[in-house]
Amino acid sequence: MANDPLAALDLIAERRLAYAKAAADxxxxxxxxxxxxxxxxxxxxxxxAWFALGxxxxxxxxxxxxxxxxxxxxxxDPADAQGAMARLxxxxxxxxxxxxxxxxxxxxxxxxxxxxxxxxxxKLGYRAPALxxxxxxxxxxxxxxxxxxxxxxxxxxxxxxxxGRVGRLTGVDLSAAMIAKARERGAYDRLIAGxxxxxxxxxxxxxxxxxxxxxxxxxxxxxxxLFAAVAxxxxxxxLFAFSVETCADHGFRLEPTMRFRHSRAYIETVAREVxxxxxxxxxxxxxxxxxxxxxxxxxxxxxx
Ligand SMILES: C[S@@+](CC[C@H](N)C(=O)[O-])C[C@H]1O[C@@H](n2cnc3c(N)ncnc32)[C@H](O)[C@@H]1O
Numbered sequence: 001m002a003n004d005p006l007a008a009l010d011l012i013a014e015r016r017l018a019y020a021k022a023a024a025d026x027x028x029x030x031x032x033x034x035x036x037x038x039x040x041x042x043x044x045x046x047x048x049a050w051f052a053l054g055x056x057x058x059x060x061x062x063x064x065x066x067x068x069x070x071x072x073x074x075x076x077d078p079a080d081a082q083g084a085m086a087r088l089x090x091x092x093x094x095x096x097x098x099x100x101x102x103x104x105x106x107x108x109x110x111x112x113x114x115x116x117x118x119x120x121x122x123k124l125g126y127r128a129p130a131l132x133x134x135x136x137x138x139x140x141x142x143x144x145x146x147x148x149x150x151x152x153x154x155x156x157x158x159x160x161x162x163x164g165r166v167g168r169l170t171g172v173d174l175s176a177a178m179i180a181k182a183r184e185r186g187a188y189d190r191l192i193a194g195x196x197x198x199x200x201x202x203x204x205x206x207x208x209x210x211x212x213x214x215x216x217x218x219x220x221x222x223x224x225x226l227f228a229a230v231a232x233x234x235x236x237x238x239l240f241a242f243s244v245e246t247c248a249d250h251g252f253r254l255e256p257t258m259r260f261r262h263s264r265a266y267i268e269t270v271a272r273e274v275x276x277x278x279x280x281x282x283x284x285x286x287x288x289x290x291x292x293x294x295x296x297x298x299x300x301x302x303x304x
Contacts, residue, residue, distance in 0.1 A: 152216025159187030
């Protein structure tokens, strides 16, 4: 694990950090910060310990010191697998990033993959794939698509919801573990571990007549690059169907849950700028958070 910035390579430091996390779980953030500092004496460039120190200091209300620790975490791990830049933004010490780091998303979902379906569907009442499939039926009843791509396909719930309606379906996801689950589900003709905008940019222009993204845009704030890539990859008359979670502000906002929310006006503007017209924009909650439905939209746009 010599190249893993989250590994300490020092058993005593690792033990200190484990104790720090236990103290933080018991909400003893003073002890947690002290134990992180002890870990860092032995492993001064350990991104995981700097990050945990940032979290403890944030809880103690010392935002300047928390920011310093998050910055050290970022310096030790520039790929930012823990989302230190976003945490800096959330405590008002940096501008919000345009998207969560790819390393952060990949790690989050590599960890989540084994329990994703059960947790999301059974506990959080997740239903974005079903709502997107219904929206497609409403705007294009009976339409069969030749070539589709599912952005952030995860374990393949969206692919399953589209079964029988797409001639050849590609799934792309940053998390290799989610891709492995999608492969087991068997709803895709092609699966790619990679980033969605990058994949669309690599594909020939005007290739797909359907692009879907279920609960994936919440990991991207600035949607302009993705929408430009979607519009370039869609055939004329091709559809882009997706879910978002919404905020009242104009634009987008990073939430403490480390997910972005977007306003309806922002979505409409970004789509218009790439010549996509709305066929359906419907208020819908796709999952629960702390027992309540999260406000959101199901959207279908058509490339003009
Ligand atoms: C909440 S899950 C939803 C999975 C699936 N679409 C579903 O509805 O069950 C979000 C997925 O998007 C993937 N993801 C997030 N940002 C991505 C990006 N920029 N490129 C590719 N995949 C991404 C994550 O790895 C994760 O598997």
